[in-house]
Amino acid sequence: MSPRPGRSEGGSHRSAQHEGYSMTHDPNCIFCKIIAGQIPSKKVYEDEDILAFHDIHPWAPVHILLIPKLHIASMAGLQPEHAALLGKMSLLAPRLMKELGVSNGFRTVINTGPDGGQEVYHLHMHAMGGPRPWLKG
Ligand code: 5GP
Ligand code: ZN
Numbered sequence: 001m002s003p004r005p006g007r008s009e010g011g012s013h014r015s016a017q018h019e020g021y022s023m024t025h026d027p028n029c030i031f032c033k034i035i036a037g038q039i040p041s042k043k044v045y046e047d048e049d050i051l052a053f054h055d056i057h058p059w060a061p062v063h064i065l066l067i068p069k070l071h072i073a074s075m076a077g078l079q080p081e082h083a084a085l086l087g088k089m090s091l092l093a094p095r096l097m098k099e100l101g102v103s104n105g106f107r108t109v110i111n112t113g114p115d116g117g118q119e120v121y122h123l124h125m126h127a128m129g130g131p132r133p134w135l136k137g
Helices: 013-017 030-035 080-099
Strands: 043-046 050-054 062-068 106-109 125-129
Touching: 030 050, 030 062, 043 080, 050 080, 062 080, 080 106, 080 125
Parallel strands: none
Antiparallel strands: 043 050, 050 062, 062 125, 106 125
């Protein structure tokens, strides 16, 4: 997956908080730092496009985050060229939940923007499963 034409590392990172922007890497973004190995995480899966790791504050017995390696601030910043990436994340979620022993269903959530409750402005899909009760939801 390549960044949008005309956007490159450096120079424009202040714009990255704006939902319409995507870039290779935002040096101020906590999930970009996880991708770069600058902040540790409990990794579940990694390939050239996607990283999956355990949420630091799980709501459910299994709670992982799937993120594109490309810095896309939110779902509101998705472009047509990101369709395959999102498809890949959607296919990966059930596979990883199964590998983590989740066998009775799971919930996927993508929070978008302030009213969507988004806290980290690097697109991520929550996948939550395991026996209830859960902390939230
Ligand atoms: P949001 O509210 O943006 O949809 O979800 C952000 C999620 O990222 C939260 O569930 C939060 O617990 C998780 N999170 C925030 N910072 C870190 C971190 O440094 N490491 C990990 N593993 N998860 C984080
Ligand atoms: Zn990022």
